[in-house]
Amino acid sequence: MLQQTQVETVIPYYERWLNKYPTVNSVASEKIDKLLKIWEGLGYYSRCRNFHEATKEIIKSHNGVIPNQFGVFKSLKGVGNYIAGAVMSIAFNQPYVAIDGNQQRVIARVLGIKNLTQRNRKRLSLYLSQLVNYGNSGDINQALMDLGSSICKPRKVDCTHCPFRLTCKAHKFNDPLGYPIIIAKQKIPTKRFAAMLIRHKDNIFINKRAESGLLGGLWELPNVEIHNGSKSKTLLKEKLGCRFGCEVKVGPKLGAISHAFTHFKMNIDLFDGQLKINPKLKTGEKWVAFSDIDQYAFSKANHKLFELVDVSNG
DNA sequence: AACACGTGGAG
DNA sequence: TCTCCAAGTGT
Incomplete structure (x- = not known):
């Protein structure tokens, strides 16, 4: 639900959903039309369909138990690197990174990365891997996401209250908003x-x-x-x-x-x-x-x- | 690799 | 009103 969707927007949907479908099996055994009705208004409706497929897969192939291995969990429909990392670290306390838009921006600024090339994304990921390998990976992922959503925002920063203020390259260069470079959107028809x-x-x-x-x-x-x-x-x-x-x-x-x-x-x-x-x-x-x-x-x-x-x- | 994929908050 | 962008993933 949180995919490209603000937390505040998700909360009422999340609560309605969990109230009506509290278990994997309750989702897996429901008709997609009913699920879409609960999802109505949230957007990106393929997420709902993918989640339905994922729960059915858990029932069918995993004995109804949510897989706790990164690769197995990521193979579920609608699960990519971010969700797999978030679930492994937060739910199962395994040392995986969960790089959402916030983390990507925060670390790009810390490392002074302008261009999010494939190589630079790997640098970023490696840096985060080292952080989560110290332990408390779930908390670290959560903290970095919160940092990005509260004080290291895309177009507004509050560097004086940032725990990275002493080492952050973008701050040192006095140009936090210049990192990473924002790719201009093309006009839409x-x-x-x-x-x-x-x-x-x-x-x-x-x-x-x-x-x-x-x-x-x-x-x-x-x-x-x-x-x-x-x-x-x-x-x-x-x-x-x-x-x-x-x-x-x-x-x-x-x-x-x-x-x-x-x-x-x-x-x-x-x-x-x-x-x-x-x-x-x-x-x-x-x-x-x-x-x-x-x-x-x-x-x-x-x-x-x-x-x-x-x-x-x- | 680039584009499809929804909606609402915030400035 | 307009623009940017949000806990990304599938193709």
Whole structure:
């Protein structure tokens, strides 16, 4: 849950999750749709799917016991170097490093590392290995992460309160923020979409996204991407008509929302719509009562669409 | 190696 | 409003 996500954001999700799924087996034996509903709003939904897979693997191949060897634990889905190191050191008191963004930045400054090349990452890791080899590896990992999140921040430092102040190279050079060099981000594109609110009595039509990829396994209002200047209404009528195998009547525009992901921005126009006949529902397509919408996991963008029309009140 | 992958906090 | 970035991992 903590992957690229601030601790404060995670806490309520973590508590809800542990309250509902306190054991490995309770996760492994649950349906992914239920897990995604608990995860809804946290983002990076593949983490949820990976965790589900990891628990199933623990039941299937490890007798339900969480592996306490680095290599075995790291082989679980969604577990990389950081998580494996964090669990080995914090949970099992083994001398492994757990290099998150904080530790990387702190040690890069201490060692005066400008460029995070592969070679310099190894220097950094070696330095940390020596630290954790003295013992208390879990506490050391925790402490360095906390140092990075509280006083050795990316764009603001408080060197006078830093335990490394006497030896830190970046501090000595009087340029802590210059270490490591921050790689400029490239601009992200903006994409246009048109979505449709298809009503039938007290139901609306929703469909499930593909299990993998962006927002995998979440539900959404039917939508199409609008490329270079084509007309939203025309595209909705054509593409959704083709998908449902029946004529689609596109009504008035109900509103618009925008939403930002890490790698692109999105503008969505929402249209009212009707299907001329009831289509034969395929897998992942559903009519859902307004009152039952909260049973399904939707992305934040979809909730913004719902807010446009206040579906909960019809 | 580079890019995909969500959302919200903070300045 | 805009930009950066957060307890990274998979492909």
